[in-house]
Amino acid sequence: MLTSFRIKYEWEIVHMRSEVRELARTIGFDEVDQARIVQSLSELARNVIQHADEGIIEVEQIETEEKRGLRFIVRDLGPGIENLTEFMMHMKNKSIGETSGLQQVQLLMDELTIHKLEQGTSVEVTKWLKQVPLGSE
Ligand SMILES: Nc1ncnc2c1ncn2[C@@H]1O[C@H](COP(=O)(O)OP(=O)(O)OP(=O)(O)O)[C@@H](O)[C@H]1O
Ligand SMILES: [Mg+2]
Structure with a gap:
């Protein structure tokens, strides 16, 4: 694990945003992807505060044979997402306005994957670095 952030108060989101942006930049994400990552993490952190009171974000650097990226695991001990299976099916329906x-x-x-924990919720999100074409380095 690279680092982790506790999320309970709004100012902790502000702190997490700037740290995550800097981390994403260091690893090689362009500014657009940095913004996508920061925006996503803000949404998830806001859900933790709104729906579960407090939680933690763990950051991992991940690597397969072909690609590298960042994974964020956002966990809380809240009540969990009601009807999670239905909710995930509904999420896939992109036609909703x-x-x-x-x-x-x-x-x-x-x-994006969402898991129901014994108590609480775990949301995992991953962003892969864009592949650098062979020969361009
Ligand atoms: N960490 C969580 N713990 C418990 N329930 C959650 C959590 N995150 C989301 N939920 C539930 O899932 C629903 C959908 O979350 P989502 O973030 O998509 O929408 P929202 O938070 O209701 O509204 P907004 O569009 O402002 O984010 C929430 O209304 C809430 O019931
Ligand atoms: Mg929300």
């Missing part, structure tokens, strides 16, 4: 916070996160990030 107004997009909610989590739907926006899904559009901004490359991967």
